[in-house]
Amino acid sequence: MIAYIMCFILFLVGLYGVITRRNLVKIAVSLSIMEISIFLLFALIGYVDGGVAPIVDPADPVKTYVDPLPQAMVLTAIVIGLATTAMLMTIIIRLYRKYGTFDIREIKNLRG
Amino acid sequence: MNPLLPFFVITPLAGAFLIMIIGRFVSDFNKYFTSLILLFLACISFYFLFTTGENIYVYKVGGWEPVNKVPIGIYMVMDGFTAIIVCIINLIGFLSAFYSISYIKRYTAENYFYALFCLMIAGMNGVVISGDLFNIFVFLEISVISSYALVAFGVEKNELEASFKYQVLGALASFLILIGIGLIYWKAKTLNIADIKTAFSNGYDKTYYLFVQIVILSGFGLKAAIIPFHAWLPDAHSSAPSPISAMLSGVLIKAVGIYVIIRLFFNMFIISESMSILITTLGTLSMVIGVFLAIGQWDIKRLLAYHSISQMGYVVLSVGIGMILVSRGIKPEVAALAITGGIFHLINHAAFKGLLFLNAGAIEYTIGTRDLKEMGGLAKDMPATSATSFVASMSISGIPPFNGFFSKLVIIIAAVMARFYLLAVLAVIVSIITLASFLKFQRYAFYNKSDIKRDKIKEVPFPMVFSMVILSIICLMLSLLIIPEIRETILTPAINILTDPLKYSSTIIGQ
Numbered sequence: 001m002i003a004y005i006m007c008f009i010l011f012l013v014g015l016y017g018v019i020t021r022r023n024l025v026k027i028a029v030s031l032s033i034m035e036i037s038i039f040l041l042f043a044l045i046g047y048v049d050g051g052v053a054p055i056v057d058p059a060d061p062v063k064t065y066v067d068p069l070p071q072a073m074v075l076t077a078i079v080i081g082l083a084t085t086a087m088l089m090t091i092i093i094r095l096y097r098k099y100g101t102f103d104i105r106e107i108k109n110l111r112g
Numbered sequence: 113m114n115p116l117l118p119f120f121v122i123t124p125l126a127g128a129f130l131i132m133i134i135g136r137f138v139s140d141f142n143k144y145f146t147s148l149i150l151l152f153l154a155c156i157s158f159y160f161l162f163t164t165g166e167n168i169y170v171y172k173v174g175g176w177e178p179v180n181k182v183p184i185g186i187y188m189v190m191d192g193f194t195a196i197i198v199c200i201i202n203l204i205g206f207l208s209a210f211y212s213i214s215y216i217k218r219y220t221a222e223n224y225f226y227a228l229f230c231l232m233i234a235g236m237n238g239v240v241i242s243g244d245l246f247n248i249f250v251f252l253e254i255s256v257i258s259s260y261a262l263v264a265f266g267v268e269k270n271e272l273e274a275s276f277k278y279q280v281l282g283a284l285a286s287f288l289i290l291i292g293i294g295l296i297y298w299k300a301k302t303l304n305i306a307d308i309k310t311a312f313s314n315g316y317d318k319t320y321y322l323f324v325q326i327v328i329l330s331g332f333g334l335k336a337a338i339i340p341f342h343a344w345l346p347d348a349h350s351s352a353p354s355p356i357s358a359m360l361s362g363v364l365i366k367a368v369g370i371y372v373i374i375r376l377f378f379n380m381f382i383i384s385e386s387m388s389i390l391i392t393t394l395g396t397l398s399m400v401i402g403v404f405l406a407i408g409q410w411d412i413k414r415l416l417a418y419h420s421i422s423q424m425g426y427v428v429l430s431v432g433i434g435m436i437l438v439s440r441g442i443k444p445e446v447a448a449l450a451i452t453g454g455i456f457h458l459i460n461h462a463a464f465k466g467l468l469f470l471n472a473g474a475i476e477y478t479i480g481t482r483d484l485k486e487m488g489g490l491a492k493d494m495p496a497t498s499a500t501s502f503v504a505s506m507s508i509s510g511i512p513p514f515n516g517f518f519s520k521l522v523i524i525i526a527a528v529m530a531r532f533y534l535l536a537v538l539a540v541i542v543s544i545i546t547l548a549s550f551l552k553f554q555r556y557a558f559y560n561k562s563d564i565k566r567d568k569i570k571e572v573p574f575p576m577v578f579s580m581v582i583l584s585i586i587c588l589m590l591s592l593l594i595i596p597e598i599r600e601t602i603l604t605p606a607i608n609i610l611t612d613p614l615k616y617s618s619t620i621i622g623q
């Protein structure tokens with residue numbers, strides 16, 4: 001249970017960062033923190049008490065295995081997260097070149 | 113097993129890579145190749161539209177057959193509803209790609225543009241055709257990451273800012289979707305949509321189920337820009353290059369937002385009354401607030417973007433009415449009528465909003481501004497743009513005999529028959545305000561006398577005119593869907609698959 005609560009706290013830390021930080025890079029970092037908390041949730045979903053890595057052993061058929069599917073999903077999601085973060089960083093660097101600042105309060109051409 | 117299904121994903125993906133490689137050595141390869149790919153996809157999607165009917169085709173990727181009737185592989189599913197959306201994606205995609213042939217000359221790096229365009233199409237086709245929850249997420253990320261890049265394609269201040277906003281909110285939406293998928297997998301122990309339905313119909317924890325539904329609804333609602341989640345849409349859709357705006361507004365918010373919401377809530381979750389009332393409320397809010405936000409806009413593309421929110425409100429509202437009736441188990445024919453209206457309006461919106469954004473692009477291409485106050489008197493010099501935009505404006509405001517009239521009529525009749533009189537009145541009022549807003553657009557852009565001195569302007573080049581004329585013909589042709597015989601071949605299979613609670617899951621599990 002404590003693991004789930006820690007995972008949720010990590011999510012909230014990321015959300016707090018996204019909402020309160022003014023620096024573009026810090027927003028990107030906060031998004032990554034949120035993302036990692038979700039990956040942890042997936043790992044917890046697949047966890048089975050006393051389970052081992054799911055490599056089937058014919059000698060011992062009653063062994064308990066952890067669920068391998070959430071692990072596969074997390075691997076896919078990590079790769080996608082990498083692409084998203086890289087894309088976000090590219091845009092932040094471009095914004096820095098245009099405005100000369102990372103401060104989100106000074107980047108507000110679009111409104112209404 | 114239908115061997116044609118994977119082509120919807122493979123062809124544009126392969127196209128994107130070929131464009132990046134061959135496009136470096138052969139000039140003009142990129143634009144014609146993209147149009148060719150999309151023409152091919154549009155042809156096979158039309159083939160599916162007319163042949164699918166009540167069938168459900170399944171393709172199992174890698175040939176993983178089900179074990180003890182439990183699906184274990186990745187499924188691609190084609191049914192009546194999917195066929196309609198695939199058709200919209202590839203047809204509007206083809207016309208936008210053809211339009212880009214002359215429009216995109218103002219930008220450098222055409223290769224990147226066409227490669228990203230192909231990737232976006234691959235992602236959307238994948239979302240729509242996938243029968244598996246996690247694959248929906250993967251393909252959704254493919255399409256939205258390429259759309260982030262395409263929104264920022266102009267690399268000026270506004271484009272970058274819009275793209276940043278879009279990315280932060282898009283990332284939050286992806287997280288919510290991912291959490292939702294994880295929570296569903298936790299209880300159902302499967303990812304196949306049809307299988308999840310069977311797993312949940314064997315009993316479930318009510319509170320948990322409601323929480324999952326709300327997480328999924330907010331995730332996909334963010335992608336679909338339903339009203340409390342709409343903040344990114346006007347910026348992103350107005351900053352992108354015009355053919356991309358047409359794709360984003362006309363197709364992307366439907367394929368990765370509305371389509372998935374409808375599919376999951378009808379075919380995966382068991383419809384509950386509280387959720388359907390929530391969805392109807394969100395739809396009504398989008399419809400009303402969207403149009404009021406649109407009315408004060410002077411930038412054409414922002415105006416059109418706000419109208420997208422409002423028109424999507426119509427779709428969500430009428431599908432929501434259908435859901436309420438289905439969940440109460442009363443008046444099945446009115447529920448079917450409401451869902452028909454919603455899907456009909458979704459198709460129509462793709463046609464006329466795509467056309468309006470292409471018109472806005474044509475105006476920007478010629479006079480270099482998007483501000484309505486700086487236009488005027490364009491009707492004389494740009495007859496094709498003026499005529500097609502008139503067709504689109506009348507369609508979106510619901511004037512007969514254009515397509516928007518019939519779909520709004522069906523929605524309003526369904527709302528009255530379901531005794532939601534307030535919603536029917538609101539739909540009429542919003543339609544009138546939409547008409548006012550588009551008369552303003554017509555008058556300021558095309559008919560007013562302009563005091564501004566400008567060089568002699570010419571009509572836009574052939575590819576742009578071609579796309580706009582074809583789309584305006586489609587706008588007129590779609591009115592024919594109201595005729596019962598045509599409706600029964602195209603719309604009714606989609607409605608049946610949605611309203612029948614067990615057909616989707618039992619057919620797929622049985623194969």
